Amino acid sequence: DTGVSQDPRHKITKRGQNVTFRCDPISEHNRLYWYRQTLGQGPEFLTYFQNEAQLEKSRLLSDRFSAERPKGSFSTLEIQRTEQGDSAMYLCASSPGRSSYNEQFFGPGTRLTVL
């Protein structure tokens, strides 16, 4: 399977703990996106990378959230001092960088539950 992969698929943590999620984009996709989806809502944009550069961050991304894409391939999203309001599905998407078309391909998501 050459699609976007995410790990872990499910994460249960206690409030105050730190968690880290990983996303592996489709090979050779330059752009990588993180979204958050809560029940009954559509995905909401968090942040976006072009290769290793983080080019845009949403106001949803508080200072407890940090994302990296150190070598322009996989990306990690870390949440520090988790809160119950962080419970959501965290989605990763990637898109090719050479075309003007903006189709994004989504991974299966990581479902975070904060107790």
Next chain:
Amino acid sequence: AQSVSQHNHHVILSEAASLELGCNYSYGGTVNLFWYVQYPGQHLQLLLKYFSGDPLVKGIKGFEAEFIKSKFSFNLRKPSVQWSDTAEYFCAVIRTGTASKLTFGTGTRLQVTL
């Protein structure tokens, strides 16, 4: 900033019924439009997209959507739904020529009964 409205939150149809899901966006510039589908237990998949040209676009599994610029709408249609179309459908918009974020609607849950 752009926004997307999906008017129907939950739709229940019998098999073979026709489907139309509404989507309106708010943005003054040129946009690209998408419909994504999420089947139970699966990840988001692209159903169809509009970039330019013919405003009537055809996607997978018999779906189509029509872009009406004057109405800022991009409604999804299917003449005859199947039980396997049961899923959540999301409309999304992005500013043309940008590599930035997709803005999604809240989604429509479609339930098709036998």
